[in-house]
Amino acid sequence: MKRLTDHLIVISFDCLSALDFPILNELPHFQELIAHGSYCKGVETIYPSVTYPCHATIVTGKYPNRHGVVNNTLLQPGRESPDWHWHRKSIKGTTLYDEARKAGMTTAALLWPVTAKGDIGYNMPEIFANRPWHNQILVSLLNGSPLFQLQMNRLFGHMRNGLNQPELDDFVLESTVETIKRKPDLLLVHFTDLDTMRHYHGFSSEEAHAALRRHDERLGRIIEALKENGMYAKSTIVALGDHSALDESKAVQLNVLLKEKGLISVNRRGKVTDWKAYCKGCDGSAYVYTRDPDSTQEVRSLLERLQPDPSNGIESILTGEEAAGKGADANCAFMLEARHGFYFKDTLDGSFIHTITQEDVKDKRYTYGSHGYSPEKENYSTIFMAAGKGIRPNLEIPSMRLIDEGPTFAKLLGLTLENPDGKPIEELLDV
Incomplete structure (x- = not known):
């Protein structure tokens, strides 16, 4: 299959809602993506619409009961802090990053859910110390790419404040900018600042709006890094949400x-x-x-x-x-x-x-x-926007599903996903 892009950069802004679109359209970097690319402000999420099943769906094109990640956490009755589906082994079948590796592509993932111990070239998995005897840095190192993570921690570890936001996303951003220097074919990045603010301050809170503005700055930094490294003209940039919130x-x-x-x-x-x-x-x-x-x-x-x-x-x-x-x-x-x-x-x-x-x-x-609500809830859609190589400009897709994103990404990279539930959004692609 013909490859449509040299570099696919997928940026997940956790909890980005279709209701955010008017705000995004006023922010300079999101506005640039919308103006030069194509978008959908009516993306149907999955059930249950929680982060780990959503992100497993994005890289497989399958519904939760087919990829196996049916909830964020495991069924461990009574445990105060149940374990999460951190590990790649939770996903049944293949993923976008597996297929990219098989094709000889360079892959990178920064805090992308369900990637611990995954076969990813530069892997900083989302996983946290969940036992009193665990150490956060050690847990991350043992479940991802140790040398890569050691370097990111040495350069930017001072920016973190535990798992608190917005410091965690600021650390992820600097690590992403540094990772771009390695010119990965596939880069998956997960930011959770907005999700955290909506959980603890409410959907339309000023804290949530401030997180949207910070996300716009993060998007701008990533675009700038692609330009500085001579990748911009050869890259597809995707900004997406996984679910909305109420x-x-x-x-x-x-x-x-x-x-x-x-x-x-x-x-x-x-x-x-x-x-x-x-x-x-x-x-x-x-x-x-x-x-x-x-x-x-x-x-x-x-x-x-x-x-x-x-x-x-x-x-x-x-x-x-x-x-x-x-x-x-x-x-x-x-x-x-x-x-x-x-x-x-x-x-x-x-x-x-x-x-x-x-x-x-x-x-x-x-x-x-x-979040976690049914996709059928009113005003509960999320967003997809893409621009750059392989993407038709100035196109609004009226509706699509989260399960369609993985097959679309696979087609951009000239890959095939294993028996997905979704299908590529052909009208989005410049073939």
Whole structure:
């Protein structure tokens, strides 16, 4: 297959919403991308619309139940901080960066989700120390490219403030600019500043708008670096979002009820010792897993009693089969969608419906904004914009899906993805 670009630069601005488009169109670097390239402000995300499944979809073109990353975190009932799907092995089948490596291309990924221990030339995976005895720098080094990461830490490590934003994205930006000097064929970059601000300050907060302005400056720095390294005319630059977000004021804590009904057993210290049913939150949605038919029926009856009352926060109930039909985990017994203003928490203690306070958010126990909701929610689309080699200029794509992005990227690089659910957006490509 003919290759349409020399360098593909994919920049994921986590939580970028279609509703941000008027703001982006006023910011100089996003405006430049829009003016010279093509874009879609109606990209349909996946279900559940959380970061790790979304990013696995972007590089595979598949729905979560086919690539295997069905949630951000693993099903580990009762664990205060469950492990995430950090590792490449979580993804079934091949990925865009695997195919690029097979074709002899140079690849780089900076904080791109689900890449730990992946076969990527310059790999700084998104992974954090999740045990008291873990060291953050060591965990990163052991799961990515050690020499590359050591160099980035030596040059720019002083900019970080743990995992706090915007310092983390500032570190990622400087590492990206330095990585561009290596002229990778495929570069994947993930920025989370906006997502963090929306979680802890709300969707339309000034903090979120400030993050958008910082992202515009980051995009400008990347464009400048491509020009300085003689790559700009031969590159395709993509800026995209993975999902949108919605504000919330209440948390639905279904496990509190499941524990009361004896479906979750805990010891004196509150640690889960056994469970017959468990609610695994995806923020705006939730999976409910059960272990036997009787538990499934008991949970069904409970949910059917709760759902009609809007104050219980459950908008809809899907069976596992119906969830699978939307690309989510077929192994769940049920999938729940939250009403506007609500999201799901795995918490075992407290009240079934928890009203979120400023103190809750300050202590990072709860949030003011979330994603994970159904792609069918109103005003919940995300954005795709691309410019440069291989991209037709001045074209607005009326609609596309997150599953279409991977096949489109593959075609730009002259590659083929393994049996994707999506398809290349042909009208976008200058062939």
